[in-house]
Amino acid sequence: MPFKTFAAFVGPSIFMMLLFIAFPLASVFSQSFHVTQPVYEIVEVETCTPGFLTQTCITEEKSVPKLDENGELIKIRRFVGLQSYANVLELGRAKEALATGSWQAFQNIDFWKALRFTLTFTLITLPLVLGVGLLIALVINNASARVRGPVIFVSLLPFIITPVIGALSINWLFRGDGILTATLEWWLARDIAMFAQAWTIEILMMLYRVWHVAPFAAIVFYAGLQTVNQDSLESAVIDGASRWQRLRYVVIPHLMPLIVFVTMIHLMDSYRVFEEVVGFSSQGHVISLQWLTYDFLIPDQAGNRSISRASASAMLTMIGIVLLLIAPLRRTWREHKGGH
Amino acid sequence: MKLKHLLLAGVASLLGTGAMACSFENTVPLKSLSAGFEAWKVVTDAMAECGNFEASLDQEFKEKQPAAFAANPSLYHIGGVANATLIPLLNEGTIRPLDDLIAKYGAGIKPNQMIKIDGKTYAIAMMVNAQHLMYREDILNDLGIAAPTTYAEMMAAADKIKAAGVVDYPIGGTFKTGWNLAEEFVNNFLGEGGEFFGEGNMPNINNAQGMAALEVMKALTAYMDPEYLVSDSTYVQQQFQQGKIAMANLWASRAGAMNDAAESQVVGKVTMAAAPMGSAAPASSLWWDGIVIAANITDEEAEAAFKVAMEGLKPDVIAANNDAAVWLVDGFTAGPLAAGAAATAAAGARPYPASGPMGIMHTALGNGIAAYLNGDKDAATTLADIEAAYTTAAKEAGLVK
Structure with missing residues (x-):
């Protein structure tokens, strides 16, 4: 292909990637090393607010940001180095907690609390998603052609639901005397509060994520199952291989590249676990790294937001994902080299 | 286009039926x-x-x-x-x-x-708007309990209601982690006469008033639905409407819902009163x-x-x-329905001390208090950690040197 044609084809997508991925990333990277703040001056202000019948007026010293002649906020931007990272990681406190051997104290630090949950969540849901996905794929593959369409449709449904909406529905099913909690209470004949302690919320979150993502794994595996070499399977049957042995020694090795692919996608997605925290309003018990970033970023009622710490936290999340992906990537790389 | 006009006309005619035309x-x-x-x-x-x-x-x-x-x-x-x-x-x-x-x-x-x-x-x-006490007059009358005026009286009443077993949980609370939970602390801290900031916007909550506020909050949770950390105002309002709770320090703007026959099973049974009194002012903010x-x-x-x-x-x-x-x-x-808010104001409730630093403090409180209620931290550590979180954020915002 002539270079010009090639450039015309990939140009737009490179432009989009620069605009929507590279540029924001560079901007976040730069913001994580800077702090931008208004210039405050202390002035005495009299504020009158309504009481029930009469007004209350108070005069007090308030920090008021300075405006320039155009009425715009004066803002200064300072380089702070790794300060924002230090504020997020709180390494000093973490070390101190670990030195005293107190896991509880360590888990009272937001970042490490969030990291603990994020990693648990990611690593526990991964095998479940792969296993359940493979199971669904095998069921679809073995279903008779007549019902296959409807079975695929039904098993894909959870994946179609918007994540936040799905999480909210689970919340409502289990919250207070929600339908499923009420059923469980009746069945076990005891009072159950699913949202009163961390571990029940964590189990619900993981179940929800597996329910939501397994169909994606299933559809990928199902596609892979269509290309399994039938001759190998037949020879395996002739050699007397059981159903399990055929799965273990013929089907799974064939699906391996797809399993690595689903693993990578799942690691990337679940390390950014967020919808579950919001949907279950679990932040009193359980928080995730992505939620922490969001919490820094969202303005409080007086309009303050911690953009520098949010940027630092976002960069740390990215680093975490890269670390997690190293193992599957190395595997793919080795196979790629070995295959040629 | 025509359909859109028809729809608009329909909406306009619906709106036009009001007697309060512009x-x-x-x-x-x-x-x-x-x-x-x-x-x-x-x-x-x-x-x-x-x-x-x-x-x-x-x-x-x-x-x-x-x-x-x-x-x-x-x-x-x-x-x-x-x-x-x-x-x-x-x-x-x-x-x-x-x-x-x-x-x-x-x-x-x-x-x-x-x-x-x-x-x-x-x-x-x-x-x-202010949070003030709402209680089920019928239940308190049946059990011969006088209307509570402090949190101590409220909890004594709750003990009796619990013993009588007439509702699921004697007390409801807007304790949802985040804004709601922080607002409860603000109410109690103001009720104890606390000032949130000292010189130069430095935090000032790690003191006797802060301790008192946290302790009363924790004591209240024993009478609440164990899922209190996810209960916002709407949830508490619904618990009231469905007859599951008997008392709550709830927003005046929610009072009307108690008598909404379409939603409420307790029409006419909920009485509005002043917010429970702290040692300095009612535990509320205007x-x-x-x-x-x-x-x-x-x-x-x-x-x-x-x-x-x-x-x-x-x-x-x-x-x-x-x-x-x-x-x-x-x-x-x-x-x-307005009696509760009026009584709370009359008893000397303070206005919510809104300011730039207070926005940061409210967020830090909202994120930090749950750990105390869960038993992960003691009160002094909780308050110290909230002050530290506030200071970090306030420095980043330029409010603290």
């Missing part, structure tokens, strides 16, 4: 952004009668408002704000003083409604909601916006929706 025909296209609760719906519906008016009712309005008003021209003309959400608009100079407009068109505005900063009026308050006009719009637009806003706050609009809020506007008759 007194003039508005020709300037106007937009408003406010919170989405009942009172704002009432007021913006009345404004819409004037024509060319579009209201955004959004419970998350506080995240949009500062940026939307900072745009030039501003994306909205009229804003709905409360004590706290006024601060960013005021700080960035994106709302205009209203004194000229009040002199021209604001004859019906009472002095009490004008929010003045250094003598200039920046907002027109329309209602006050809030107001009101209207501001953007700075980055033409004077002509501002004039139209102000006139339309005044139509929304007409006495007959308020009179027709008397129970939707504790209104400050003429036309309101304080009924039994």
Whole structure:
């Protein structure tokens, strides 16, 4: 292909990637090393607010940001180095907690609390998603052609639901005397509060994520199952291989590249676990790294937001994902080299 | 196109059935952004009668408002704000003083409604709101319990109600982690007479008042639904309506819902009283909601916006929706539903101490208190950690040196 044609084809997508991925990333990277703040001056202000019948007026010293002649906020931007990272990681406190051997104290630090949950969540849901996905794929593959369409449709449904909406529905099913909690209470004949302690919320979150993502794994595996070499399977049957042995020694090795692919996608997605925290309003018990970033970023009622710490936290999340992906990537790389 | 016209006509005819038609025909296209609760719906519906008016009712309005008003021209003309959400608009100079407009068109505005900063009026308050005690009068009467006036009495009453087993949980609380939980602490801390900040915006909560506030909150949770950390105002309101709780320190704006026969099973059984008394003041803080006009719009637009806003706050609009809020506007008759807010104010409840630093403090409290209630930290560590979190954020915002 002539270079010009090639450039015309990939140009737009490179432009989009620069605009929507590279540029924001560079901007976040730069913001994580800077702090931008208004210039405050202390002035005495009299504020009158309504009481029930009469007004209350108070005069007090308030920090008021300075405006320039155009009425715009004066803002200064300072380089702070790794300060924002230090504020997020709180390494000093973490070390101190670990030195005293107190896991509880360590888990009272937001970042490490969030990291603990994020990693648990990611690593526990991964095998479940792969296993359940493979199971669904095998069921679809073995279903008779007549019902296959409807079975695929039904098993894909959870994946179609918007994540936040799905999480909210689970919340409502289990919250207070929600339908499923009420059923469980009746069945076990005891009072159950699913949202009163961390571990029940964590189990619900993981179940929800597996329910939501397994169909994606299933559809990928199902596609892979269509290309399994039938001759190998037949020879395996002739050699007397059981159903399990055929799965273990013929089907799974064939699906391996797809399993690595689903693993990578799942690691990337679940390390950014967020919808579950919001949907279950679990932040009193359980928080995730992505939620922490969001919490820094969202303005409080007086309009303050911690953009520098949010940027630092976002960069740390990215680093975490890269670390997690190293193992599957190395595997793919080795196979790629070995295959040629 | 035709279908759209038909739909619009249909909507217009539905709206037109109200008896509170606007007194003039508005020709300037106007937009408003406010919170989405009942009172704002009432007021913006009345404004819409004037024509060319579009209201955004959004419970998350506080995240949009500062940026939307900072745009030039501003994306909205009229804003709905409360004590706290006024601060960013005021700080960035994106709302205009209203004194000229009040002199021209604001004859019906009472002095009490004008929010003045250094003598200039920046907002027109329309209602006050505060958390105050609501209790099931029938249950307390049956058990021979006098109406509680402090948290200690409230918990003594709760013990008796628990023993009698008449409701699922004696006490309800808006303890949802985040804004709600922090607001409960603010109420109790003010009730103990605490001051949030010292010199130079330094935090001042790790003290006896802070301890007292945390301890009373923890003591209350023993009488609550164990899922209190996910209970917001709407959830507590529903627990009341379904007869699952007997007492709560709940928002005045939720009082009307208790007597809404379509939702409530306890119509006429809930009595409004003053917020429980702390050692210095009632455990509550006074809030107001009101209207501001953007700075980055033409004077002509501002004039139209102000006139339309005044139509929304007409006495007959308020009179027709008397129970939707504790209104400050003429036309309101304080009924039994407003008694709790009135008694709380009369007992000396302090206004919510809204400011830039307080916004950060509120967030730090909202994130930090759950660990104490869960038993992960003791009270002193919790308060120290919240102060540390506040200081980090306030330094980043430039409020603390």
